[in-house]
Amino acid sequence: MTKTEATQTANCLRCGRALRAPRSIANGYGRTCKAKVREAARAEVIAAHKPAQVAKALELIELGGIVAVRGRRVFRTVSSDGTRTYLSAPQACNCAAGLKAKHVCFHRIAAQIVAAA
Incomplete structure (x- = not known):
């Protein structure tokens, strides 16, 4: 599988939408989902x-x-x-x-x- 094939089939780990930006593909999350995951992690740390x-x-x-x-x-x-x-x-x-x-x-x-x- 080539790199271009991998970018065409990458999906967000949170919502499942297709990812197109190289940074999003590397993170595994789109911009919006990454922000939501960060906020959830921060809230989890604070609550603990x-x-x-x-x-x-x-x-x-x-x-x-x-x-x-x-x-x-x-x-x-x-x-x-x-x-x-x-x-x-x-x-x-x-x-x-x-x-x-x-x-x-x-x-x-x-x-x-x-x-x-």
């Missing part, structure tokens, strides 16, 4: 955590305290007092709370939200 932690994570994102280091997998995040930085990912964080692993830190929640977007 305590409101106070989510508020701190959203504040971190709004203030630009999270920067992608490696694509959308690893992020450099700033501490709540602004004196330290940490490496955070959706799965882990090297801050004190993240290393103790008693609960999910707000750096990790912010990384999950940004990765879902």
Whole structure:
């Protein structure tokens, strides 16, 4: 099967419509469906955590305290007092709370939200 045949038969994984744009074919979703999937993932992340932690994570994102280091997998995040930085990912964080692993830190929640977007 050639590449042109693959693009003619590609369908959206969400709604099943035919995909024509190369970017949509690579993602597996059309623009509208991809936005809906992103929003659902973001809402799922927010619903899974305590409101106070989510508020701190959203504040971190709004203030630009999270920067992608490696694509959308690893992020450099700033501490709540602004004196330290940490490496955070959706799965882990090297801050004190993240290393103790008693609960999910707000750096990790912010990384999950940004990765879902």
